[in-house]
Amino acid sequence: MAKHAPAGRSPATWGVVTVLLIVAIIGTLWVPIYARPAPKLGPFPFFYWYQLIWVPVSAVLCWICYLMLRSKPRNRGIVPR
Amino acid sequence: MSHFNAVTFAIVIGSFLIVTYIGFASARWRPAEDPMHLNEWGLGGRGFGSFVSWFLLGGDIYTAYTFIAVPALVYAAGAAGFYALSYTIMVFPIVFVFAPRLWSVARARGYVSPGDFVRGRHGSQGLGLAVATTGILATMPYIALQLVGIESVLTVMGIGSPSGSAWARDLPLIIAFAVTAAYTYLAGLRAPALIAFVKDILIYLTVIVAIIYIPSRIGGWGHIFGVASAHLKTVNPATGKPYGSLVVMPAGEWAFATLALGSALALFVYPHAVTGVFAAKRRDVIRRNAALLPAYSLVLGLIALFGYMARAVPAVNAGVKANGGNPQLSVPLLFAHMFPSWFAGVGDSAIIIGALVPAAVMSIAAANLFTRTVYKELLSPNATPAQETRVARLASLVMKVGALGFAVVLNKTFSINLQLLGGIWILQTFPAVVIGLYTRWFHRIALIIGWAVGMAYGTVEAYRTAGGGQAHFGASTTAVFGHVTYIALVALILNVAVSAVLTLVFRRIGLQDGYDETRPADYTADPETAPPTRAPAGASPAPGRPPVTARAHRAP
Numbered sequence: 083m084a085k086h087a088p089a090g091r092s093p094a095t096w097g098v099v100t101v102l103l104i105v106a107i108i109g110t111l112w113v114p115i116y117a118r119p120a121p122k123l124g125p126f127p128f129f130y131w132y133q134l135i136w137v138p139v140s141a142v143l144c145w146i147c148y149l150m151l152r153s154k155p156r157n158r159g160i161v162p163r
Numbered sequence: 164m165s166h167f168n169a170v171t172f173a174i175v176i177g178s179f180l181i182v183t184y185i186g187f188a189s190a191r192w193r194p195a196e197d198p199m200h201l202n203e204w205g206l207g208g209r210g211f212g213s214f215v216s217w218f219l220l221g222g223d224i225y226t227a228y229t230f231i232a233v234p235a236l237v238y239a240a241g242a243a244g245f246y247a248l249s250y251t252i253m254v255f256p257i258v259f260v261f262a263p264r265l266w267s268v269a270r271a272r273g274y275v276s277p278g279d280f281v282r283g284r285h286g287s288q289g290l291g292l293a294v295a296t297t298g299i300l301a302t303m304p305y306i307a308l309q310l311v312g313i314e315s316v317l318t319v320m321g322i323g324s325p326s327g328s329a330w331a332r333d334l335p336l337i338i339a340f341a342v343t344a345a346y347t348y349l350a351g352l353r354a355p356a357l358i359a360f361v362k363d364i365l366i367y368l369t370v371i372v373a374i375i376y377i378p379s380r381i382g383g384w385g386h387i388f389g390v391a392s393a394h395l396k397t398v399n400p401a402t403g404k405p406y407g408s409l410v411v412m413p414a415g416e417w418a419f420a421t422l423a424l425g426s427a428l429a430l431f432v433y434p435h436a437v438t439g440v441f442a443a444k445r446r447d448v449i450r451r452n453a454a455l456l457p458a459y460s461l462v463l464g465l466i467a468l469f470g471y472m473a474r475a476v477p478a479v480n481a482g483v484k485a486n487g488g489n490p491q492l493s494v495p496l497l498f499a500h501m502f503p504s505w506f507a508g509v510g511d512s513a514i515i516i517g518a519l520v521p522a523a524v525m526s527i528a529a530a531n532l533f534t535r536t537v538y539k540e541l542l543s544p545n546a547t548p549a550q551e552t553r554v555a556r557l558a559s560l561v562m563k564v565g566a567l568g569f570a571v572v573l574n575k576t577f578s579i580n581l582q583l584l585g586g587i588w589i590l591q592t593f594p595a596v597v598i599g600l601y602t603r604w605f606h607r608i609a610l611i612i613g614w615a616v617g618m619a620y621g622t623v624e625a626y627r628t629a630g631g632g633q634a635h636f637g638a639s640t641t642a643v644f645g646h647v648t649y650i651a652l653v654a655l656i657l658n659v660a661v662s663a664v665l666t667l668v669f670r671r672i673g674l675q676d677g678y679d680e681t682r683p684a685d686y687t688a689d690p691e692t693a694p695p696t697r698a699p700a701g702a703s704p705a706p707g708r709p710p711v712t713a714r715a716h717r718a719p
Contacts, residue, residue: 106256110249113416125385129410133248137461145454
């Protein structure tokens, strides 16, 4: 769904973006979530594979936010000059 | 132990020569109509798209020292070292929020450094100067640490005679740095931007090969974690406590979290990161990169695991012990013992080149700070862009020589202590820079005093912290109300609290605030919406290229 966000983004959009980014930060800021050895993934204790998996997760969250906020592509007309 | 290997050496020399060629050739990359402008030398023409910015920012903020020090910490103390991964995960959502605003206002107003922005936003030369000084002070030891990173590779390669004077011993280091300084002087930010491609390809190659190949040679990940766990459980005779743990203990969680958060907040107020942001062509480039740069975090996480791999190789442990128990040698030793000599050369090159890219960007960033906030503001207000550029070039040389002096003459521990202090210091510019992007509620003088309080507290507290065999600057955490906390974060809270209280006081007594030269629209501006993209960067006064007279309001 590659919808182009309208120029003036709605409060709902900003709300969603805020929540997504907070989730992305809390995911590793709140250490008790992942400071544990089990469940293991193969030989990897939870502490390690959780953090490694959280890297792409936070990247995807940022990408979603980027798509929601990006400026309209090639909107001439508006631009002076 | 470390001994000279001709094949490894040849590969390293070869890649250094290639990079040197690229560095000098980059002066002609995307040629500018007027190269003698700080936008060109200091920001590469402000025209880097998502692709180049990804390499530049990645090459710039994931420094060689990180690639040496993070696995060294994991090698020595285990899970605690993984705060670095947590921190680089957190940093991008934070960057996503504020960096686009910083980019926009810089583009709209022609700022080239965080110091310019603060001066213009708060209408305060003093605050601009405080931010610039902090930036330069924090950057110098950071550059020196890049050299320390190179040094540990050279030590393992058996280069540089252990005897003789400091200067003779470090001759290879000095040559490498002089060459880097020369092409940075000539080409400015274009040089590290292009070299970053080489750096990153080498780093990715090394990491992918290492993460697959080494475990298969030493008995798999189960064995690696087993050895690491056994080591970390043993009691350190010096402290009477275990060396570390495989998973962060409840008592260590607060330190882990505050270190990660504090470092994440600090990273993008470092001048070299800001320089990378300002060099982007469009506002969206920043947000897109916030989602794409975590690829490097993944690499960092894998590199951190090198620490455990190194622990599982007896020859590495012997090598570390033979060199005075310096864990920073663990990664170069791991390469030397596990890879065939030619690939060890690739890995060593990755680290060495990985040190040169950030060192170049850092010296440019510090030069931009000095030129705009000290030279143009205080010494020569009527300087032309060409004069500014000349001064910045010289300043970048001075920064490099200074850092070299640090690394060669002073004790290595001193650079590391200063780097620790640098992290604390740079975070004290957060209120003026980042909070300043959103509000001018804080009074300029309150911000200066808050900054001073944060700096003083952080410095004293770091000085008082013993650890790791040192009486002072032993650790970056201290106990606050029973919680072991990152000093920088405590100092920041103090800084903001003092600024807030004094703002109320100054408002009450009617102390005059500064003039804000920025406008609300500047913070969301995306000036190159219709750029003459085909023309080389710098062709004529394009829209968005800041007018040279942007500072006319300063007439008395």
